[in-house]
Amino acid sequence: MNKAERLFQLTNLLRGRRTAITARTLAEKLNVSERTIYRDIQALELSGIPIEGEAGIGYRIRHNFELPPLMFNRSEIIALLLGSRMVQAWSDKELAGAASRAIEKINAILPDDLKALAEQQTLLVPDYFVNSKQSDISQAVRKAIENKQRIYLTYNRADGEYSERILDPLGMVYWGGKWTLIAWCHLRENYREFRIDRINSASPSDEYFQTSEQHSLDHYISLITYPAETDYS
Structure with missing residues (x-):
């Protein structure tokens, strides 16, 4: 870790603390000597960062201090x-x-x-092929996920058949080409995947649902073993 990175991490460790943190603890967290911490504290103070405390007691940064915008490489x-x-x-x-x-x-x-x-436009992400209706459906589904709001879905299955479902929308996954809704399907009483580009309509209902360890996107992901088991039903 170079000095600039260490000073940045040290600043983050000191920010927003109600109690002071000792040089020994800081040294252990950053894997450096206490002498290095004392030098770094001095460097931060010289740069204008309002550090409170002293050697042997501990340090913290005044609670209302905000870091300036970060620079990027x-x-x-x-x-x-x-x-x-x-x-x-x-x-x-x-x-x-x-x-x-x-x-x-x-x-x-x-x-x-x-x-x-x-x-520079050397890495392009064209959007001219994006369907406006699909974008609206995607937004409606995302809002329902955020609100934990049950939705009524009309859908064209992979075999071409029309389907209607009542779903608990749990999350959306981008597989690299298509967005997919992961939901608990009340018709199948199990998790199901629904490609956003095959959804005809998605209407939020007045009912809400709760997630749990056995009823969530994390639980669904934990059940996936092989991508070949994907079921677009």
Whole structure:
């Protein structure tokens, strides 16, 4: 760990504490000597960070202190922008708007050299193939998941048959090409997967549900053994 990384971690350890933390404890957490901690505390104080405390007692940072915006290296900028562009292209309209605002905020704090990198369009995530109706359905499903709200679904099965279901929507998974709703199906009394692009309509009901250890996305994932067992019914 270089000094800059260590100072950043030290700052995070000291922020928002109600009680002071000793140099020995800090040294153990960062795997350095106490002497190094004393030097790092001094460096942080010289940089203007309001550290309270003293050697032999402990340290903390004043509770209302906020870190300035972080700077990113080239690889981190590429990763952040690529992820945001994927959300813009492959999620619903609300999340796409949030991703656009996030990109604007990232660009606002970048130095000129990294801003030029951010403006390069060498990693494209095209959105011209996204279906508007599918985006609306995806947003309705996501809201129902967040609210733990039961939904009424009309659906075209993989075999072409039309189906109607009452579901407890538990989560959405992007498999790399298609979004899939993971839900508890009241018709089958079991977990089922529903591809978003095959859903005709998704209407929230007035009923709500609760998740549990045996009724959740985590539980469903724990039951998956092989991808070949996927059931789009």
